[in-house]
Amino acid sequence: MSDASAPASAVSKQRRQLDRAVVRFAGDSGDGMQVTGEQFATEAAWAGADLVTLPNFPAEIRAPAGTLFGVSSYQLQFGSRRVYTPGDRLDCLVAMNPAALKVHLGDLKEGGLLIVNTAAFEQKNLDRAGYRSNPLTDAALEDRYRLHKIDITRMTMEALEEVALGAREKERCKNFFSLGLVSWIYTRPIEPTLGWIGRRFAKHAAIAEANIRALKTGYHFGETAEIFTECYGIEPAAMPPGVYRSITGNRALAWGILAAAQRTRLTVVYGAYPITPASDILHELALHKRFGVRTFQAEDEIAAIGSIIGAAFGGAIGVCASSGPGIALKAEGMNLAVMAELPIVVFDIQRAGPSTGLPTKTEQADLLMVLHGRNSESPVVVLAPATPGDCFFIAYEAIRIAVKYMVPVVVLSDGYLASGAEPWLIPDPKTLRDIPVKFRTDAEGFFPYLRDEATLARPWVRPGTPGLEHRIGGLEKEHITGTVSYDAENHDLMVRLRAEKVRRVAQEIPPTTVNGPSAGDVLVVGWGSTYGTITAAVEELQQEGKAVASIQLRHLNPLPPDLGQILRQYDRILVPEVNSGQLVRILRAEYLVDAVGLNRVRGLPIPTQEVRETIEQLLRDKQ
Amino acid sequence: MSHPAGETTAPRKYTKKDFESDQDVRWCPGCGDYAILSAAQKMMPDLGLPRENIVFISGIGCSSRFPYYMNTYGFHTIHGRAPAIATGLRLARPDLKVFVVTGDGDGLSIGGNHLLHVLRRNVNVTILLFNNRIYGLTKGQYSPTSELGKVTKSTPMGAADRPLNPCAFARGSGATFVARTVDRNVAHMEETLKRAAQHHGAAFVEILQNCNVYNDLAWNVLYDRESKSLHELRLEHGRPLLFGPVDDRRGLVLDGPTPRAVRAKDVAESTLWVHDETNAWKASVLTKLAPPDFPIPIGVIESIQEPVYEEILLEQEHKAIADRGPGDIGALLVSGDTWRIG
Numbered sequence: 028m029s030d031a032s033a034p035a036s037a038v039s040k041q042r043r044q045l046d047r048a049v050v051r052f053a054g055d056s057g058d059g060m061q062v063t064g065e066q067f068a069t070e071a072a073w074a075g076a077d078l079v080t081l082p083n084f085p086a087e088i089r090a091p092a093g094t095l096f097g098v099s100s101y102q103l104q105f106g107s108r109r110v111y112t113p114g115d116r117l118d119c120l121v122a123m124n125p126a127a128l129k130v131h132l133g134d135l136k137e138g139g140l141l142i143v144n145t146a147a148f149e150q151k152n153l154d155r156a157g158y159r160s161n162p163l164t165d166a167a168l169e170d171r172y173r174l175h176k177i178d179i180t181r182m183t184m185e186a187l188e189e190v191a192l193g194a195r196e197k198e199r200c201k202n203f204f205s206l207g208l209v210s211w212i213y214t215r216p217i218e219p220t221l222g223w224i225g226r227r228f229a230k231h232a233a234i235a236e237a238n239i240r241a242l243k244t245g246y247h248f249g250e251t252a253e254i255f256t257e258c259y260g261i262e263p264a265a266m267p268p269g270v271y272r273s274i275t276g277n278r279a280l281a282w283g284i285l286a287a288a289q290r291t292r293l294t295v296v297y298g299a300y301p302i303t304p305a306s307d308i309l310h311e312l313a314l315h316k317r318f319g320v321r322t323f324q325a326e327d328e329i330a331a332i333g334s335i336i337g338a339a340f341g342g343a344i345g346v347c348a349s350s351g352p353g354i355a356l357k358a359e360g361m362n363l364a365v366m367a368e369l370p371i372v373v374f375d376i377q378r379a380g381p382s383t384g385l386p387t388k389t390e391q392a393d394l395l396m397v398l399h400g401r402n403s404e405s406p407v408v409v410l411a412p413a414t415p416g417d418c419f420f421i422a423y424e425a426i427r428i429a430v431k432y433m434v435p436v437v438v439l440s441d442g443y444l445a446s447g448a449e450p451w452l453i454p455d456p457k458t459l460r461d462i463p464v465k466f467r468t469d470a471e472g473f474f475p476y477l478r479d480e481a482t483l484a485r486p487w488v489r490p491g492t493p494g495l496e497h498r499i500g501g502l503e504k505e506h507i508t509g510t511v512s513y514d515a516e517n518h519d520l521m522v523r524l525r526a527e528k529v530r531r532v533a534q535e536i537p538p539t540t541v542n543g544p545s546a547g548d549v550l551v552v553g554w555g556s557t558y559g560t561i562t563a564a565v566e567e568l569q570q571e572g573k574a575v576a577s578i579q580l581r582h583l584n585p586l587p588p589d590l591g592q593i594l595r596q597y598d599r600i601l602v603p604e605v606n607s608g609q610l611v612r613i614l615r616a617e618y619l620v621d622a623v624g625l626n627r628v629r630g631l632p633i634p635t636q637e638v639r640e641t642i643e644q645l646l647r648d649k650q
Numbered sequence: 651m652s653h654p655a656g657e658t659t660a661p662r663k664y665t666k667k668d669f670e671s672d673q674d675v676r677w678c679p680g681c682g683d684y685a686i687l688s689a690a691q692k693m694m695p696d697l698g699l700p701r702e703n704i705v706f707i708s709g710i711g712c713s714s715r716f717p718y719y720m721n722t723y724g725f726h727t728i729h730g731r732a733p734a735i736a737t738g739l740r741l742a743r744p745d746l747k748v749f750v751v752t753g754d755g756d757g758l759s760i761g762g763n764h765l766l767h768v769l770r771r772n773v774n775v776t777i778l779l780f781n782n783r784i785y786g787l788t789k790g791q792y793s794p795t796s797e798l799g800k801v802t803k804s805t806p807m808g809a810a811d812r813p814l815n816p817c818a819f820a821r822g823s824g825a826t827f828v829a830r831t832v833d834r835n836v837a838h839m840e841e842t843l844k845r846a847a848q849h850h851g852a853a854f855v856e857i858l859q860n861c862n863v864y865n866d867l868a869w870n871v872l873y874d875r876e877s878k879s880l881h882e883l884r885l886e887h888g889r890p891l892l893f894g895p896v897d898d899r900r901g902l903v904l905d906g907p908t909p910r911a912v913r914a915k916d917v918a919e920s921t922l923w924v925h926d927e928t929n930a931w932k933a934s935v936l937t938k939l940a941p942p943d944f945p946i947p948i949g950v951i952e953s954i955q956e957p958v959y960e961e962i963l964l965e966q967e968h969k970a971i972a973d974r975g976p977g978d979i980g981a982l983l984v985s986g987d988t989w990r991i992g
Contacts, residue, residue, distance in 0.1 A: 268992020318977030334738030343742035490723035500726025
């Protein structure tokens with residue numbers, strides 16, 4: 028495709044260099060916006076940009092066409108410097124119909140590039156979007172934005188005239204026209220998309236041909252049409268050298284499990300009940316039976332965790348994933364694993380709630396639930412990945428800790444990490460820490476609750492081992508012997524031992540990385556997916572000479588041993604969370620610091636700008 | 651807890667005593683569970699399995715204390731969830747022989763969904779459901795098998811809900827082995843448990859069991875000598891369905907799909923219903939038989955062969971490995987679209 032991929036310098040139009048750009052594709056949920064965005068992200072990454080993506084789609088599988096609630100969008104920010112977030116305000120919005128324009132126009136910067144498909148602005152769609160008149164005829168729109176009214180549908184149909192497909196199928200290729208056009212505008216190579224189309228439609232030559240033509244037509248339209256006076260170049264980002272791939276959080280979690288399965292040579296039983304946004308992990312693992320991962324689609328959330336407890340009792344690694352409503356149902360199972368001291372890992376891909384809530388939108392409001400939402404004293408280890416790629420390492424680490432300490436481990440991911448993608452420097456699996464697995468086989472001196480001195484782990488025994496036949500269960504156990512005990516002092520001791528065992532996981536936590544000065548005015552403390560937002564805001568302020576630093580907690584229970592010392596080095600502590608203030612309560616209670624929260628629960632990441640403004644306010648308050 | 655040390659996997663001859671744990675049995679004196687435990691312990695040596703390869707999994711309730719008293723591997727889990735836990739264990743360890751012990755409340759009320767699905771999937775587990783038609787451990791509430799109108803602590807004016815038939819439930823769930831036995835008939839229990847344990851797939855045994863504290867003589871129809879002689883129907887594969895006193899034998903005939911009890915001497919022997927464990931339609935009729943018009947069948951109601959869930963999954967795993975070799979995370983990480991920087 029030498030013509031399509033020719034360097035922009037070869038064409039007559041002016042190319043302007045940018046540091047970064049924020050682009051959003053928006054349309055009906057049937058318009059293929061997710062695949063369009065994913066392909067554009069791949070093109071951007073191929074050209075060496077750093078990037079972060081934000082897919083955003085309705086909960087309905089086939090929402091009625093043209094409606095506001097049926098709008099699906101995919102946003103990404105890409106740049107020649109490190110990119111930490113999908114961006115707050117848009118440089119470019121592609122609106123495939125009136126509803127998409129109505130929902131998303133407010134996020135477009137003044138003077139931003141606005142591309143609309145005029146074919147969709149017919150009366151029926153205008154009515155559905157609640158427009159009294161056609162907004163495209165409003166001169167104000169043209170004054171405010173660089174508006175490009177293009178009949179994308181017609182141009183796509185014309186380009187596909189010779190392709191042997193029905194009108195409906197041809198019309199569905201219009202998203203690739205948009206992709207081609209935006210690829211030209213931002214000088215992104217279309218080769219990866221051509222390759223993807225070839226693989227995706229390998230058995231449907233006509234559809235492949237149609238999509239390729241639509242893509243190229245869009246690209247050439249940008250190049251030759253008089254209306255575009257300039258295009259934009261973005262230099263490759265200075266990324267650490269190595270081989271990269273794009274990865275979503277859910278896939279990274281699944282692959283982290285596979286890495287642990289291969290390292291330990293243990294069977295993994297993955298029990299799951301379908302739930303958004305966790306199901307992709309089940310789909311991914313079901314593809315990789317060669318790793319000895321046995322996926323079990325259970326009858327409900329309770330059976331899913333039950334199955335992995337049974338597997339752990341059998342000497343396998345038990346892993347399950349769900350989202351808030353399912354995690355609530357798993358509470359009794361998690362407590363059995365606490366009592367029986369079996370190694371299981373539970374992923375909570377958090378979504379907006381309560382109850383069914385907003386199934387496809389993100390939130391971080393399950394922290395207190397996983398810490399405290401079970402009957403009685405029920406300590407578990409809690410970890411949280413910071414980025415999609417980090418999910419790989421966190422999944423592996425969760426299994427390592429669970430097996431080493433014979434303890435349930437919960438991983439708090441969320442909808443944003445789950446489906447968001449980033450360029451990921453592929454790790455060498457050999458560099459992952461070892462996961463030593465010791466099964467007790469010696470009957471001499473064996474007791475089910477005789478603990479390891481360093482970790483307090485009880486022995487793991489595979490049924491089938493002669494001479495070690497024993498019984499465990501949910502009733503309180505006598506210290507060491509593991510027989511059922513109703514003794515008051517023994518119960519008190521066992522409650523403390525279970526808590527102490529989890530506390531000792533602190534010895535696994537490396538020193539906390541502080542991004543910024545080791546003492547100063549404001550420390551921003553985050554956990555989970557707020558990493559990008561916080562880092563972007565803090566680095567902007569640091570460049571302006573402000574004494575601001577940030578840390579991102581990957582270990583939420585136990586907390587890092589050096590955390591108290593770090594907190595005391597700053598005047599103010601700010602804790603941004605996509606909840607009503609959960610970690611901030613814990614920090615205040617544990618360390619008696621006057622931490623304040625920045626809380627937004629909109630089903631979306633917190634905008635960088637809001638974090639920045641809050642820090643600036645704290646700095647002003649200090650003066 | 652003490653453990654016999656230094657055993658090997660060499661095949662050894664077991665006796666009942668080898669399956670008795672050192673725990674004091676804590677059921678109420680006179681409880682039917684004692685007889686079930688004894689029958690199970692007596693039957694185990696006949697299975698010819700190494701003791702260490704046997705696991706008993708239970709939920710919550712009186713019956714669910716069972717694993718503590720068996721000197722095998724055991725796991726006393728959560729109310730109603732034993733089938734799910736057993737399924738996970740079988741997935742991880744298809745080399746183990748797994749039993750599930752449950753009751754009418756544990757298995758048919760709080761755990762009804764799990765029981766349904768473990769049977770539907772035909773997971774290779776042996777399920778013993780102790781049916782005493784009452785909640786014993788929580789001190790006497792009615793259960794899903796209590797009769798309509800049953801007066802208990804929670805139903806002082808009588809239960810308003812209709813009872814569930816465990817064997818009909820099991821069959822409806824797709825069980826491939828369904829049997830019924832009685833706690834007061836140790837020989838029959840031993841034989842039935844052994845048949846169940848040897849079944850390939852999910853085997854379901856309803857054990858009619860007496861709670862002498864909260865629901866004494868709930869199965870008196872099969873305890874009282876005279877009543878038993880009138881109402882117990884012993885099922886034997888290939889034999890006609892005959893019951894009743896020696897001097898006045900009754901038989902069952904099928905009138906189209908409808909069963910009828912007749913005096914044996916009034917009909918030709920060739921017209922009697924002959925038990926066929928592999929006949930699903932007739933098994934369905936058998937589960938529904940009950941007094942006063944019919945006897946209670948005990949024995950193996952149905953036994954058929956169907957694919958076993960975990961074996962299919964394992965075949966898929968073996969095929970995936972045979973086709974493409976074992977998984978390699980290093981190769982997976984660099985599969986698909988990648989690009990080099992620097």
